[in-house]
Amino acid sequence: MSDYDPTKTSTGHQLSEGTYLDSHFQAMQPEYEAMIRSVGIQPGWRVLDAGCGGGSFLPHLAELVGETGHISAIDLAPENVAKVKTLIEEQPLGCPIEVEIGNLTALPYEDNQFDAIWCANITQYLTAEELDKMFAEFWRVVRPGGTVAIKEFDLTSFTFAPFDQRCIWRLHVGEPAHGALRSFQLPTWLKQCGFVEVDCNTFLSERSHPLxxxxxxxxxxxxxGQAQIAMQSNISKQDKDAWLAVTDFKSPDHVLKHPDFYWRENHILVVGQVPDNQTKKVQSENG
Ligand SMILES: C[S@@+](CC[C@H](N)C(=O)[O-])C[C@H]1O[C@@H](n2cnc3c(N)ncnc32)[C@H](O)[C@@H]1O
Structure with missing residues (x-):
């Protein structure tokens, strides 16, 4: 199996290339739209799409903030930022929007500049130290009383069938610390970083035939992607063969053709607030 991964960006993130992100968004659209609508983003707000990828969520953010709102979008991968620029040139979103290349751990924005931040499918790529830095930046650039919404894939709930479930678990155990395994810790993480009124909701996506x-x-x-990871993992030959078989899409026995095919993925949405002006000031002074 080739090492080439078409879902990887030029900056090295798997499952982050724009066309792949579009397919993920479209496959999970009902749940994704429900998530973004539940955040409480208001007309006229200034919102940051932190780690915007190919811009899948931007039309929905634009709809929520309306023509009096304003969106900033930022991402590390230059090709994703270029894709977003083309997207908004071809289909203006109905509110002012600016897009730039940048790192979420060192944001190029003024203090208290945003009413809300939307950050989807990013935390899984960050080390614990980077996550602390990113949340500290979110805290700095969102106004007192403003909102931070973190959406993440929950790898602990991922499954598909018919397939040996232990094979999936053994692959996860063999992977180097995968950020999507700690999604359920995000509410605690946000609270430790000073955010208040932290709320967590899950959105289960289940799919079966007809696909x-x-x-x-x-x-x-x-x-x-899973098969590529499996080939580089310290798992048995039997498990590697099972993962290779799920990439043999032409096989009449492929799992996707099974009448009882089942897919489940879970998404976590954690929404927190930056405290009021006085508390933010005191906490900022105390570092
Ligand atoms: C899985 S994609 C998610 C994109 C988009 N939010 C979505 O859900 O469709 C992850 C994105 O995070 C970006 N990214 C990863 N680490 C980053 C960092 N430190 N700063 C900015 N962007 C980052 C990648 O370039 C990629 O576009």
Missing amino acids: RPMELTYFQAIFR
């Missing part, structure tokens, strides 16, 4: 074309595209990309 839509965008679901097939997305599942196949995930199977290829």
Whole structure:
């Protein structure tokens, strides 16, 4: 199996290339739209899409803030930022929007500049130290009383069938510390970083036959990615063969063709507030 991973960005993040992100968004659209609508973003707000990827969430953020709102979007991968620029040139979003390349651990924005931050599918890529830095930056750039919304894939709930479930677990155990395994710790993390009124909700995505074309595209990309990880992992030959088999899409016995095929992924949405002016001031002074 080739080492080439079409879902990887030029900055080295797997499952982060724009076309792949579009397929994931489309496959999970009902749940994703419900998540972003539940955050409480208001018309007229200034919102940051932190780690915007190919811009899948931007039309929905634009709809929420309306024509009196304002969106900033930032991402590390230059090709994702270029894709967003093309997207908004071809289909203006209806509110002012600026997009730039940048690192979430050192944001190029003024203090208290935003009413809210939307940050989807990013924390899994960050080390604990980077996550602390990113939350400290979110704290700095969001106004007192403003909102921070963190959406993350929960790898602990991921499964598909018919397939030996232990094979999935053994792969996760063999992976180097995967950030999507700690999604349930994000509420605690946010509180430790000083955010208040932290709320956590889960959005379960389940799929079975008949599958839509965008679901097939997305599942196949995930199977290829899992098989690549499996080939580099310290698991048995039997497990590696099982993962290779899920990339043999032409096989009449492929799991995606099974009448009882089942897919489950879970998404976590953690929403917290920056405390009021006085508390933020005191906490900032205390470092
Ligand atoms: C899985 S994609 C998610 C994109 C988008 N939020 C979505 O959900 O469709 C992860 C994105 O995080 C970006 N990224 C990873 N680490 C970053 C960092 N430290 N600063 C800025 N962007 C980062 C990657 O370039 C990639 O576009």
